[in-house]
Amino acid sequence: MKATRTLMLFATAALVALGAANGPVNAADKFSIAVPGVPPVFSTVMIYVAKEGGFYKKHGLDVTIRPFRSGVAAAKAVLSGAVDASLSPTAPVARMVSNAGVPLVALQGMEKPDWFLGSMDPMKNKCTDLKGQAVGVDSPRGARWIQLQNMSRSCKLFPDRQIPTVNLSSNVGAAMVAGQINFGVLHLDDIPVIERESGKKLTVVMEIEKTAPGTHY
Template identity: 55%
Template sequence: MRSMSRALCGAAMAFASAPAFAEKLTLAMPGVPPVFGSVVTYVAKEEGFFKKHGVDVEVRNFDSGAAAAQAVVAGSIDASLSPTPVIVRMISNAGVDLVSFYGMPNPDWLLGSVDPSLSKCQDVKGQGVGVDSIGGARAVALEQLIRPCGLKVDQVKLVPLSTNVGAAMLAGQLKLGVLHLDDVPVLEEQLGKKLTVVQSFKDVNQRSHYLVMVALRDKLKEKRDSYVRLVAALIDATKFTLDSKNLDRVAQIATVTGRTPKTAKETLPLFVRIELWPAGNDGLGKDNLEAVVATEKELGGIKPGKTPVAYEKLVDRTVWKDAKALAGK
């Protein structure tokens, strides 16, 4: 009888913590197909973590994280996972009231070449380089990848291809492209040779930031409980993703990125090693984000006369804090 009472009490508490109905949020992911950073979101969807936390999440893919953020500003999307430098530019230059409530601090960008004769940073001058979009994440990353040899982005030819940069390199349409870690094994397998890495992000920028999940500040305030539940689901999904026992299942879910289960399984440990998905924190560290703001000011991404966004305006860390209290329950 006592055990039954405890069970009923637990059920009542769980019911009390769940909303009367699941409010719908529309979440935009970068890339068609989406980039690997989105895998945790799809794990949350496929493994039922959104449902568990009482939030109905529709996931949509956009050509780029920049386009996804613009949809948030337009009001057609509730939140997006977008490149941090792009968000810093949007807030600083245009004064849009976006706020970050979750982040991924560790970029995996690299500048790859299928032509061994184009192996040095200075070789990139005047060449066509595959990126996602003009002003998108890969284009912004390229600015930092070629900075060590004194090149600026207007000294190369940007070729916008969404997430199809690797495919264009395989087809012989391009010799150079800004790539993700998971692009490398695919290219090497199909090329039958090693890809030449001209420059990797970890070599040129030790303190940076990759992606932030953003919403309009007013909408975050209006639907705050749903955003908290969204992040709680992502926290649980991250824990599931990082557990090696779930590698096969996560690799299967990761096929949404266009990778085969085999390639996804081989690549997942590489992303775990660089701590792509934050565990035990919100991924919004002040030092990393302020470093992005400083870099964007130096590169001219923040226009002259514009005030760089302050860290306190850029983030809302209370959402993750409240979500952490829900996660795992």
């Protein structure tokens, strides 16, 4: 199994194979999957459910799930041979293919990216309000960083130029609740958690489907 590595690009991204020889799976082959977020993000649920539900075992795989701070870090682990597969965003994987000539094959994906930019201050509700304001992301050029870049293009601002970023892995919502940052790049399922724990209404500043429709995550 080590001859074939896989990247699971999440959202509209997919499970991708780094690949040389695709041989038959032998019984109880060991296989490792890297997932993004410490703690894990919602998109990783399908990986954990598949393992706990016996899906991988049914197909002859003894799967180990390894959390990484971001999908980009997980993808790099695949390329280094540290793991066999990862759940990773499309853009950095595409760069790996184009820049390094890595043979990747997409296997699995999700239908619709749900990224949005949230604000804890209802008065700061426009793209231009991001100028000079810290925004929570996962990692440098990670999935959240990339989607901030895609959304902030609408007002000609750029992460780490006009918009300072704070690298928080999957703890962006927690930092917003704690009052450490006002803005964060979030998933839809983050909203009820943030509002419940902060007792405040979260303001949606931008949504990826509206500011950059067709963006491949």
